[in-house]
Amino acid sequence: MAGSKDPVVAQVKRIRRKLSRKLMAAHRKGKLHEAMRALEREGIEALKEAGKRSKPARKRARA
Amino acid sequence: MKRSLYLETSIWSRLLDSADLRKQRLTQSFVDAAALQCRILISPTVPAELRRTPGKEKRTLLLDRLWAARPEVATFGARAEEMALELLSAGRWKRSRFADMVHVAYTVLSGADALVTWDVDDLARERPRVVVHAFAVRRGLRAPLIGTPQEVGPWLGLKIR
Numbered sequence: 001m002a003g004s005k006d007p008v009v010a011q012v013k014r015i016r017r018k019l020s021r022k023l024m025a026a027h028r029k030g031k032l033h034e035a036m037r038a039l040e041r042e043g044i045e046a047l048k049e050a051g052k053r054s055k056p057a058r059k060r061a062r063a
Numbered sequence: 064m065k066r067s068l069y070l071e072t073s074i075w076s077r078l079l080d081s082a083d084l085r086k087q088r089l090t091q092s093f094v095d096a097a098a099l100q101c102r103i104l105i106s107p108t109v110p111a112e113l114r115r116t117p118g119k120e121k122r123t124l125l126l127d128r129l130w131a132a133r134p135e136v137a138t139f140g141a142r143a144e145e146m147a148l149e150l151l152s153a154g155r156w157k158r159s160r161f162a163d164m165v166h167v168a169y170t171v172l173s174g175a176d177a178l179v180t181w182d183v184d185d186l187a188r189e190r191p192r193v194v195v196h197a198f199a200v201r202r203g204l205r206a207p208l209i210g211t212p213q214e215v216g217p218w219l220g221l222k223i224r
Contacts, residue, residue, distance in 0.1 A: 004182070004184045006083075006181065006183075006184075007080075007082060008073055008076050008077050008080050008082075008083075008086075008181060009073050009181050009182050009183075009184065011076065011116065011117075012072050012073045012076055012112065012182070013182070013184075013185075015072075015112050015115045015116070016072075016112065016162040016163060017159050017162075018115075019111075019112065019115075019161075019162040020158060020159045020160065020161040020162040020163075021158075021159070023144075023161055023162065023165075024158045024161055027148075032144050033141050033144065036141075036143065036144045036165075037140075039107065039108060039111050040106075040107035040108070040111070040138060041107075042107075042110075042111045042114065043106070043107030043108055043109065043110040043111035043112075043114070043136075044107050044110070044136065046110040046111065046113070046114045046126055047107075047110045047126065047129065047130055047136065049126070050110075050123075050126040050127050050129065050130035051130050053123070053127060054127065054130060054131065
């Protein structure tokens with residue numbers, strides 16, 4: 001997997017390679033399921049936080 | 064019935080790409096059109112990856128943009144990682160591609176019409192398309208198209224301004 005010439009894709013791939021290493025290490029220890037659920041919780045929490053940030057902005061827009 | 068599209072992380076990251084305004088605008092138009100005409104799907108892996116974007120301000124903006132698009136978040140529990148491992152094996156890809164295969168697995172499991180990506184180096188290439196198609200068909204599942212917004216838009220007849 002060579003580095004992409006596209007900086008956006010290259011950045012995503014760097015993140016994904018690190019994640020793959022972490023998840024595969026968990027897989028070797030028989031802990032892939034736990035690692036994946038933790039990743040999912042992290043993603044859902046990040047989305048919830050974005051939702052909370054948007055509430056004051058929506059209130060301001062309605063006012 | 065509305066088409067459903069799985070938009071992986073490179074699509075959302077592109078929304079703040081100031082280096083390539085043509086692709087940035089195209090992606091914004093694509094996301095806008097998809098929001099009106101399709102179901103937009105993501106997995107929790109998408110915000111988890113965006114959360115790892117360098118630069119606090121940028122990642123906050125990216126997550127806010129993602130949330131504003133109101134995507135449906137698909138979760139499949141252990142089936143996602145099991146399928147990602149099977150896909151890795153089916154394509155004889157390196158372990159460093161596992162996270163790529165997680166997105167493919169979510170796309171296949173959710174029955175999406177397409178996986179939309181800007182990754183023309185790995186995902187949106189002929190071999191992954193062929194492998195994923197054969198993999199899904201063998202299991203009696205919908206085989207998703209894999210392509211860039213430029214490709215997927217015309218394939219699905221999306222009206223993009």
